[in-house]
Amino acid sequence: MGRPPCCDKEGVKKGPWTPEEDIILVSYIQEHGPGNWRAVPTKTGLSRCSKSCRLRWTNYLRPGIRRGNFTEQEEKMIIHLQDLLGNRWAAIASYLPQRTDNDIKNYWNTHLRKKLKKLQTDCEGSSGEGFAASRQIPRGQWERRLQTDIQMAKKALSEALSPEKASCLSASNSNPSDSSSSFSSTKPAQSLCYASSAENIARMLKGWMKNPPKSSRTNSSVTQNSFNNLAAAGADTASSGAKGPSSVELSENFESLFEFDQSLESSNSDQFSQSVSPEATVLQDENKPDIGAEIMPFSMLEKWLLDEASCQEKVGCGDAKFF
């Protein structure tokens, strides 16, 4: 019982999107909001697969997307998140609201992977205790850390599931530069035009769009999914510890993680102050309507990391704690 393709192969256009197609898609979404992608090709008359429409929107046309030129902060963030979450590009992208998962994935594959590889070989070549070597830990310790991770994940999850704690976590993440507060506070402004201030679309739509949007529907599925991914990330790390290096590697490189946490803060403030106008913030709110909820698991992760880090400082604290 094979599943039929998402759309008829015949009569479906493939390949690069034309500006005309973009305009049609954007005007449709501007009017109806993203979602119900199945209906998009028929309603718009586009000879495109529904998936293709969704992809075009999420990866290219969606407002608030920043393209190219990844900053050093973003690089660090991607590297660390990749280390934590593995190739969960959507989850990683949820921490970089201006970047798409596809962009991050591409950037990782084209730039960062090579960069890290080079770094790794350089380290290995230059000293006996290279990058890879430094990551090796005794098996017993590895197992104990894994157990610790599991406990932490359980704890974090139970906290996340508790409404009080959850709100606490959100509130604790009250970094002035943190966009979550503005996200939640700008919720009422969701009816803002989808394409009105996104640089990439505004240019294209100049002179085209005159009517205000009718709908305030939001693209919730992406972020919801991201949230789910992230909420699951902790559990994954714990439950499938043997699957990937994340839980182990998580316990390492704490210095760099602290560095990262700091850079993350400055990164957020930098990014949002330099490139996000109040209007754009609202746009991001549209893109990530549940961003407040997304921040929460990040707090969990931060907490997790910091807990472990503090334990790391005290010799063998984590190990003694659970054994």
Place this chain on the structure above:
DNA sequence: AACGCGTTCAACCGCCCGAGT
């Protein structure tokens, strides 16, 4: 100018998951 090669990135493909029935 022409060619080959490497890189980049938009787009596609196939699988998976959750919601609905």
Place this chain on the structure above:
DNA sequence: TACTCGGGCGGTTGAACGCGT
């Protein structure tokens, strides 16, 4: 419970582009 369907995700592809020869 079993099945269908829509949507999301990650891996892969291939056209476009840049650069060196």
